[in-house]
Amino acid sequence: MIVTTTNSIEGKQIEQYLGLVSGEVILGANVVRDFLASITDIIGGRSGTYESKLAEGREMAVQEMVKKARNMGANAVIGVDLDFETLRDGMMMCIATGTAVKLKE
Known part of the structure; x- marks a missing residue:
């Protein structure tokens, strides 16, 4: 399935717009990861543990x-947007939204 942030796909014609689709994931962080990330914040640098958690949430x-x-009969999702939010108690949320479409074969 083609998944893109653009509103069209070069060389492809959209046959039907099927509607909005989204995927939501809430992930928890743990005390050890938070502690190690705070040390990284103090001394500078990137927090690999949080970066990998963000990548996992996005995926x-x-x-x-x-x-x-797919359940709607789509063969592509266009206009994809990713949002990340920090929730209470070390929880974070990742939301992927887009428009499900059927492309001409």
């Missing part, structure tokens, strides 16, 4: 969105 949210699009 899971996109996979959930694609699954919903």
Whole structure:
């Protein structure tokens, strides 16, 4: 399945717009990771543990969105947007949204 942030796909014609699809994931952080990330923040540098958690959340949210699009009969998702939010108690949320479409074969 084609998944893109653009509103069209070069060389492809959209046959039908099927509607909005989204995938939401809430991930928890743990005390050890938070402690190590705070040390990284103090001394500078990148927090690899949080970066990998963000990547994991993004991938899971996109996979959930694609699954919903397939169930609608789509073969592509266009206009994809990713949002990340920090929730209370070290929780974070990743949301992937887009428009499910059927492309001409």
